[in-house]
Amino acid sequence: MGxxxxxxxxxxxxxxxxxxxxxxxxxxxxxxxxxxxxxxxxGPHPHRGxxxxxxxxxxxxxxxxxxxHSGVIYEGGTQWMNSGKGIVHSERPYKELAEKGGxxxxxxxxxxxxxxxxxxxxxxxxxTSEDTPKVISEDGLVKTGxxxxxxxxIKGPVITKSPMLMLRIDGVSxxxxxxxxxxKMNCIVYVxxxxxxxxxxxxxxxxxxVLNNDGVEIEMTFDDNTRLIILSGEPLNEPVVSYGxxxxxxxxxxxxxxxxxxxxxxxxxxxxxxx
Numbered sequence: 051m052g053x054x055x056x057x058x059x060x061x062x063x064x065x066x067x068x069x070x071x072x073x074x075x076x077x078x079x080x081x082x083x084x085x086x087x088x089x090x091x092x093g094p095h096p097h098r099g100x101x102x103x104x105x106x107x108x109x110x111x112x113x114x115x116x117x118x119h120s121g122v123i124y125e126g127g128t129q130w131m132n133s134g135k136g137i138v139h140s141e142r143p144y145k146e147l148a149e150k151g152g153x154x155x156x157x158x159x160x161x162x163x164x165x166x167x168x169x170x171x172x173x174x175x176x177x178t179s180e181d182t183p184k185v186i187s188e189d190g191l192v193k194t195g196x197x198x199x200x201x202x203x204i205k206g207p208v209i210t211k212s213p214m215l216m217l218r219i220d221g222v223s224x225x226x227x228x229x230x231x232x233x234k235m236n237c238i239v240y241v242x243x244x245x246x247x248x249x250x251x252x253x254x255x256x257x258x259x260v261l262n263n264d265g266v267e268i269e270m271t272f273d274d275n276t277r278l279i280i281l282s283g284e285p286l287n288e289p290v291v292s293y294g295x296x297x298x299x300x301x302x303x304x305x306x307x308x309x310x311x312x313x314x315x316x317x318x319x320x321x322x323x324x325x
Contacts, residue, residue: 054092055079059240059258060159068236068260069285070212072100072160072297076242076256078108081143083151087112087323091142094319097133098307099168100297101161101211104129105197105218105279107242109147109154115139116317119174126179128197128218130208135169136307136316145324157240159281165288165299167211175208182218183207191225192272194218199282201229215282221246221272233265235282244276253278 057076061067081090091111104111110124113131116138123129131139143154163170182195183204194201198208199215206216215231221244231237239248243255249269253259255276261268268280289299296307310316 057256059256060238065260067162067290068238069287070162070214070283071236071238071281072162072290072292074157074159074238074240074258074281076157076240078155078242081109081147081151081154083149085148087142087145087148088321090148092140093142094138094140094321095295096136096138096311096316097131097295098136098298098310098316099133099303100163101130101132103131103159103161103216104141105157107155107157107277109152109156110144111156112142112144113139113174113176114319114321115172115174116319117172117174121176123176123178126182126195128177128182128208130175130177130197132163132170132173132175132211134163134167134172136310137172138311138317138319140319140321155242157242157279160297161210161214161283162286162288162290162297163211164286168298168303170211177207181207187225187227189225191222192227192270193220194227194229199232210283212286213284215280217280219270219278219280221270221276221278223272223274225270225272227270229268229270231261231266231268231280231282234284235265236285237261237266237280237282239268240279240281242277242279244278245273246276246278247271247273
């Protein structure tokens with residue numbers, strides 16, 4: 051995508067979307083170094099009508115946008131951006147990483163916004179690893195970061211436009227954890243690496259499991275040191291019309307988004323970089 055080699059578990063040949071999750075990209079690479087930040091990552095581009103969300107696992111991402119936000123979130127952190135009625139932003143490896151090189155890994159997923167809120171004001175919610183509340187399993191071997199929603203009376207800090215449960219999980223070999231996904235939520239489990247048993251199913255790294263949407267109890271048993279994410283949300287059951295970086299409900303709304311972007315109504319991002 052844009053010259054970047056990555057894994058795309060969603061959409062796939064068989065599954066277009068898991069409402070309200072539209073897309074999942076897993077970018078795992080080594081930054082070679084020897085570059086300027088301005089020549090790395092993804093440059094300015096627009097969005098409207100959904101939330102692009104980034105979980106950072108290695109390295110760090112420098113976010114800039116046309117509303118004046120600028121900041122780096124490092125491994126273990128999350129960048130949750132509700133594009134609302136429109137924004138232009140960029141996503142780049144931070145300056146030292148671009149120059150010196152190193153490991154770089156993230157997952158970006160797109161969360162659809164309900165029609166009633168698609169033209170809300172833009173918002174950006176950065177969340178560090180330290181500010182992500184954690185749930186520790188009884189055996190102490192599984193750590194779950196609660197980004198959004200509520201798990202075992204622990205609430206995630208991110209405010210969402212529809213009910214969700216978004217988790218980042220690190221398990222050590224031999225660990226066991228049990229959790230509940232609320233009723234009415236679709237649920238995706240994506241394993242970055244390692245091996246985990248989800249109830250009666252064995253899931254390996256770079257594999258995705260889709261669970262039913264009538265409430266589910268998940269027992270996770272870790273055969274290996276394993277990282278995974280759980281993305282759960284109530285389906286919106288609304289029409290989806292997408293074109294590139296815009297996700298709306300009708301073709302007319304897509305045409306309006308394109309026109310508004312070309313007219314500068316989504317803002318202009320003039321990036322500045324430290325020399």
